[in-house]
Amino acid sequence: MKSKKEQMARILLALAGIVLVGIGISFNAASALGNDPIGIVYDGIRNAAGLSSQQLGMASNITNIILLVIVFFTGRRYVNIGTLIYLAPYGLVVSLGGKIYPLIFRTQTLFTQICGAAAGCLLLYTGVAMFIAADIGLDPFTGLVMVIQDAVQKQYRTVKIIFDVCCVTLGFLLGGKLGIITIITALAAGPLIQLLAEMIKKFIGRRMEFQ
Secondary structure (H helix, E strand, O other): OOOOHHHHHHHHHHHHHHHHHHHHHHHHHHHHHOOOOOHHHHHHHHHHHHOOHHHHHHHHHHHHHHHHHHHHHHOHOOOHHHHHHHHHHHHHHHHHHHHHHHHHOOOOOOOHHHHHHHHHHHHEEEEHHHHHHHOOOOOHHHHHHHHHHHHOOOOOOHHHHHHHHHHHHHHHHOOOOOOOOHHHHHHHHHHHHHHHHHHHHHHHHHHHHOO
């Protein structure tokens, strides 16, 4: 059984991951080079619901609640305190990231767009990996990927790539912004998140040994 100190450390790791994911999503959207596979679903639902670009956080909350219900009934073991922690601040962090982006990237040139998108992808992948490594429940999107992985018995990175392609297709059909970043992240997200999550888990394991 995890000690209270370890449990708190994992909750803090998960919260930090949520902040990185939310800011990463908003950076990708603001860079205007295309949304990542998760972001394009949010953007597509935002567009289909007639919401403004400033209401991307609201669209993300609606999407995550729907996915949470699906995961709860199909893979309840992936729903835990971390899943609820994820939902609470997520929309707010996405909105906050949209305000931070223009403070860092003051001009919208191709160079700054590429830098913004690269930063967004790095934050997103690291945040998801941190949340997975915290092992206190998964975010709704990752939870759904894990449910599918259990059903098809394939590696996470393989399922993630196929899942991301499906997300891109759905988001695009709903009116989400498609671009070069969308294609790159759809192919690279699974392997990179799996690698980062394994590295973070090893780091956490070593830290726990010395406590």
